[in-house]
Amino acid sequence: MNKKKIFIGIGVLLIVMQFFQIDKSPIAVDEKMTFATTEQPPKDVLAQLKSSCYDCHSNETKYPWYTYVAPVSFWIRGHIKHARKALNFSTWAAMSEEDRKHALHECAEKIEIGHMPPKGYYRMHEAAYLDDAKKALVHDWLQQQSR
Numbered sequence: 222m223n224k225k226k227i228f229i230g231i232g233v234l235l236i237v238m239q240f241f242q243i244d245k246s247p248i249a250v251d252e253k254m255t256f257a258t259t260e261q262p263p264k265d266v267l268a269q270l271k272s273s274c275y276d277c278h279s280n281e282t283k284y285p286w287y288t289y290v291a292p293v294s295f296w297i298r299g300h301i302k303h304a305r306k307a308l309n310f311s312t313w314a315a316m317s318e319e320d321r322k323h324a325l326h327e328c329a330e331k332i333e334i335g336h337m338p339p340k341g342y343y344r345m346h347e348a349a350y351l352d353d354a355k356k357a358l359v360h361d362w363l364q365q366q367s368r
């Protein structure tokens with residue numbers, strides 16, 4: 222095969238991939254089950270968690286344009302699936318009280334050490350970035366609730 226054929230092959234593959242869009246159909250959110258209803262966080266804490274965590278860890282994901290472009294979309298779909306399985310703010314009340322406390326503690330910890338939100342994410346979502354003041358705000362509340 223010569224180079225030209227390889228490039229055409231890759232091009233065709235990329236075009237064909239676009240026909241396989243990831244499933245973005247909305248998932249019904251039961252307000253009674255959410256983190257907001259269960260834990261009653263202060264407004265500013267909730268707003269920040271929504272900006273920083275909800276695209277991955279909830280059923281209220283907002284999908285930007287590049288989630289329509291394969292193969293990036295395939296990678297993002299996997300990431301969201303993984304994240305929802307680990308922690309889902311939309312179905313928070315499905316956890317036992319003990320598990321909820323543990324989850325609050327885990328969240329506080331991941332934020333404190335800077336593991337969440339992931340670096341690659343807040344590069345694309347400025348509002349998700351936790352500077353020292355925002356970090357302290359959400360971390361301290363989560364930590365307090367986890368006791």
Ligand code: HEC
Nearest residue numbers: 273274277300303304307308327328331332337338339342
């Ligand atoms: C871009 C997607 C994304 C965002 C945004 C994100 N996370 Fe995650 N998070 C993941 C993925 C994927 C995992 C599972 C794999 C892992 O542990 O790295 C995870 C794992 C976790 C876990 C570990 C759960 C367990 O299994 O114990 C916690 C806690 C967590 N995230 C909290 C947060 C918090 C709090 C925020 C917001 C401040 C946040 N995450 C933002 C993708 C994300």
